[in-house]
Amino acid sequence: MSRTSPHQHLHTGELSRRGLLKTAGGLTAAVALGAASAVTTAVAATTADAAPATFTHPGMLHNAGDINRAKVRVAAGTDPWLSGWNRLTANSHSASTWTPNPQATVYRGSGYPENYGLLYNDIAAAYQNALRWVVGGTSANADCAVRILNAWADTLTSIQGNADRFLAAGIYGWTFCQAAELMRGYAGFDLAAFQQMMVNVFYPLNNQFLTQHNGACITNYWANWDLCNMASVMAIGILTDDAAKYDQAVNYFKTGAGNGSIQNAVPFLYSGVDGYDLGQWQESGRDQGHTIMGMGQMGAICEMAWNQGDDLYSYDSRRFFKAAQYVAKYNLGLDVPYTTYTWGSGTNCSQQSQTVIGSGSRGQIRPVWAMLHFHYNRRLYLDDKYISQMYYNLVAPEGGGGDYGSTSGGYDQLGFGTLMYAK
Template sequence: MLKIAGAAAGAAGIGAAAVTAAVPASAAGGTFAHPGLLHTQADLDRMAAKVKAGAQPYTTGFARLTANRHAQSGWQANPQATVYRGVGSPQNYTTLYNDIHAAYQNALRWHVTGDTAYADTARDILNAWSAKLTSLEGSADRFLAAGLYGYQFANAAELVRDHDGFELARFQKMMLDVFHPLSDDFLTNHNGAVISNYWANWDLTAIACVLATGILCDDRAIVDRAVDYFKHGEGMGSILNAIPVVHDDGLAEWAEAGRDQGHALLGVGLMGTICEMAWNQGIDLYGYDDSRFLKGAQYVAKWSMGGDVPFTPFTRKKGAINGWSGTETTSGVAAADPAMVRPIWAMIANHYTKRRRLSATYLTRIAAQAAPEGGGGDYGPNSGGYDQLGFGTLAFTRAKAAAGETTASPTAGASASPSPSSSASTAVSGSGAGSATPSSGATPLGGRGDLASTGSSDLVAWTAATGVSALAGGLLLLRRRGQARRAAAPGTTGADGT
């Protein structure tokens, strides 16, 4: 029997008690914790202490970082006033993502080693861009540039936000003026397309950017916008649309598994990134809707390793509002290559198996196969190899929470020293916050090109999107914001990344 993402009572009732128990303290209010995007101060202290002690797998993960050409002090930024991405524009976005990954990798290396030459390099890259960048342009792919590079930029800045000479206020202004408006507009209008036109990755990049911007800029309303869309958004990237069907074996199918493996992996990585950033501010999206993301990630992990997974055919609407339109049916799971690797698994596996003490066999296996995870520049020269910040083996490997307790997310607003520390950190433990066991049997479960390219041209005269329809298992579902949620199956256009 299949469990389709929630008809009225179902959506409200599935895992409702678990969600209540899972929400960490101060999820809705209070001040922000800094650093508090993908890495907290406790995370950074742990990395430094483990590498200093020569502990594995941290030292192997750190070796991947130090070997990357982007992680070298003295990297010279090449800022642009306007960044273009997409068909028909003088594309120069490779300059942007290479500089972002250099800033992030240098900042991470600083926190591990304490050598300020790396912090200075990261700071100088970020300052150079915030002093010059004024706009993102291009075809529909400009929304991808805003989402992907926005959340990554914010993460790099968060690591040096208190370092001497970093122009934080100017960088925050750039995020609010250049990146956030495009991502927020995409979640509202979807480039004038019908709501199911764009596959889940488009929404997920935008959610990641909005959330990261809100945290970096201490803006609660922006954070709430991202969290609300993740839970209740009408587009294909909200969690009930990206993962529309839960099976009795505890696996939940990832809609884009019917598209191709590269996009499915990108989507899992983006959703994991969103969950981790929210978790570090006391908001539990990992456990939302009875740990739905765990079930979807397990599904993609099993399939990516060559395992058989079920798939429910669905039809989605495509095209522009008041313009060209059509439908597309996805009838089965796409072929998967077990050799395809993306640095997305360590973060997700460590959350569920170490923080939550849950069994996640497929996540554990695929994380081991991907280790040690590298970062931008280690997975090919095209932008698809830069869609994740990576280095999860170093950054997210953690000890399992003690028996009888789970590790709660940090309390938002906790202050921390911005400078690297070599002292070992201790986990913040909670009284079961976020520890509810997923139902449906989830606990006992045993390099291609540019993933962020649409593969299609802009549809020019598109207007604002409204709530629309999707088909899951032959059932037409109409949804409007504010009404009871109904099951929806994802859909979109594009052939590369979102």
């Protein structure tokens, strides 16, 4: 077994998905992609792709193919899609009678009149009703999703609180955009007003955090803080067809200074651990709840980029895949190697260290694994032993917001991956 530090690994390169799509064209390239990706690990690295000249819509967590597949399979009563659909329809947030509760100001952080639970519950309801519309075709659900989106677009003017306001802007920024992307073009949805809310209320905080980190040492904040804000910037870029914002997120993923960039989020690599390459996650020494959250946040970034033609899933010799395998293996109750993690904290970069892996919340169930399994195993045909065990043995079929507890952690991912990603 060997270990590689973030400054010692090689950029062996990965196939540019957009390049493949441009070369082969449309559906043919998409069909060929899985087989091609499995044999191209030695392709020379390409320069960073610019944002697409024309954005694909729907093109965030779900593309037109995902939606059509789920629609056809559910209508045919085929599992596992039907089981995923049943989890969706059983969730109370999916009811078309959901009543939105928009606020002018959302607060998150101790010492403030916290009301951010109203927002994440409404986001879950908007997303789940949007899914019921695009998969099941029920206009009552579409109308409900639009009511929620329009109500918040007409009301929300600011996000406030302590440093946690940046978490709110990040997590609820990217998740809210998913519902809006699915409802794009539906009669009665004021897309322009929603876009304006995202640009004026969410993006400034996302950008402020990624560029200033709340005035703290660059390594002070955990990877998830960067990741949720990166995901929000990317989602807003796609929603508004803003190439600069999209590129900001992609470039930060590849070379950002904070802990959300791929090399900092996965600081140590291990080769040949029981036959598998693994990558230690930045928050592994903290606890497993936040570590698994990171799988969902980085996974969302990779899936959105994939649907716009950028393969971040395989960037840097599939570094994220190795981390997901590591996190899954440990949370299945198996041993993994661990290297002492040291970082600078506070405003003066005071040194802190974690010498052992964190066992808190080990084995926690969050709906993050379907997206990763169906990408790495079914699109790329890779042996994702630990990811697949985590998904099939502990999670499937995936639920969503409201199925994993009533606190914010149960809403950090939108879920329903069995329904939308099974292949």
